[in-house]
Structure formats: C-alpha cells, structure tokens
Amino acid sequence: MAGSLRSSGPRAWGRPGAGRRTAAAFLVLPLIGALGLVLGPTGSAAAQATSACSGRLVKTVSFSTGSLRVYKSRAYACAVTVAKKPGARRAMRVSLQPRGGRAVVDSGRFTTLAGPVTVHALNRCVRASGSMGGSSGSTGWILC
CATH class of the missing domain: 2.60.40 (Immunoglobulin-like)
Structure with missing residues (x-):
C-alpha cells in the first residue's frame, strides 16, 4: 500500500493534482507552437x-x-x-x-x-x- 503513493504508472493519473498538470501541458504546448508559427515567418x-x-x-x-x-x-x-x-x-x-x-x-x-x-x-x-x-x-x- 505504501508504494501506491509513489507509483509512476497508470495509477499516477489518480493522484491529486496530476490532472491539473496534464491539463496545463495540453494548454501550454499549443500556445508555444502557435507562438513559433507567429514568430517563424518574421525570423531573420x-x-x-x-x-x-x-x-x-x-x-x-x-x-x-x-x-x-x-x-x-x-x-x-x-x-x-x-x-x-x-x-x-x-x-x-x-x-x-x-x-x-x-x-x-x-x-x-x-x-x-x-x-x-x-x-x-x-x-x-x-x-x-x-x-x-x-x-x-x-x-x-x-x-x-
């Protein structure tokens, strides 16, 4: 039972706060990609x-x-x-x-x-x- 708090497999999704970090990644990564598209053509x-x-x-x-x-x-x-x-x-x-x-x-x-x-x-x-x-x-x- 003590190992269930430290697992990094599929059970990690059930930990408190894991969903927020994953949702933040899904929001931030497309923004970074869009910024690259905006800055790309104006690059040197x-x-x-x-x-x-x-x-x-x-x-x-x-x-x-x-x-x-x-x-x-x-x-x-x-x-x-x-x-x-x-x-x-x-x-x-x-x-x-x-x-x-x-x-x-x-x-x-x-x-x-x-x-x-x-x-x-x-x-x-x-x-x-x-x-x-x-x-x-x-x-x-x-x-x-």
Whole structure:
C-alpha cells in the first residue's frame, strides 16, 4: 500500500493534482507552437542561411537586394543567396565552383534564399556568385 503513493504508472493519473498538470501541458504546448508559427515567418533570413550551411562564415558579399554568403567546413564549401527583405517569390540564383571543377547552381523563384549549394573544397580554391532580381554579387577565387 505504501508504494501506491509513489507509483509512476497508470495509477499516477489518480493522484491529486496530476490532472491539473496534464491539463496545463495540453494548454501550454499549443500556445508555444502557435507562438513559433507567429514568430517563424518574421525570423531573420540570416538565421535561415546559417542553418542551411554548416561550417563557419568566411565571406559575405552584399548587393542592393540581398547578400551572397560563403561558408567553409573542413572539406566542403557552401554558398547561399539571401534576400534582404523576404516576401514575394522572385528570381534568385547561387553558384559555387571549385577550381578545376564544374559549378553547382541553384536557381529559381524563391522567397527567402537560393541554395544551399555545396562543393568539395579540401585544398581547393572556390568562387561564388549570387543574384536576385536585377542585382548580383560575386567573389573572386577564395579559400586558396
């Protein structure tokens, strides 16, 4: 009998106060989810770019409608084109080319960012370019 007060199985639902905690969880969790939906679209496009590529940011090229960001991990380089003001779909493009290799391109009509594109860049230079609408930016050979 003494063990029935400490049980954590199905009998725990019969304890005083257990129903209130469960009801509170059912009320709080949807509110947290709704808050995430409200804050999600207004979140920073830069934060989305960071989560799109792994590694450290090594180069940012800004242009009038957005920016080109290049990231480097140990063996790979990654690039994204990020909109300055996310919103309606518009033509965006990002390209990343390792020296001696073919360029990897992502282009289309996007709202926030184009990419990520990734190439193997262990001991290799890369160059990147990005465009959005009528403006563009590019790097020379970097990471040499």
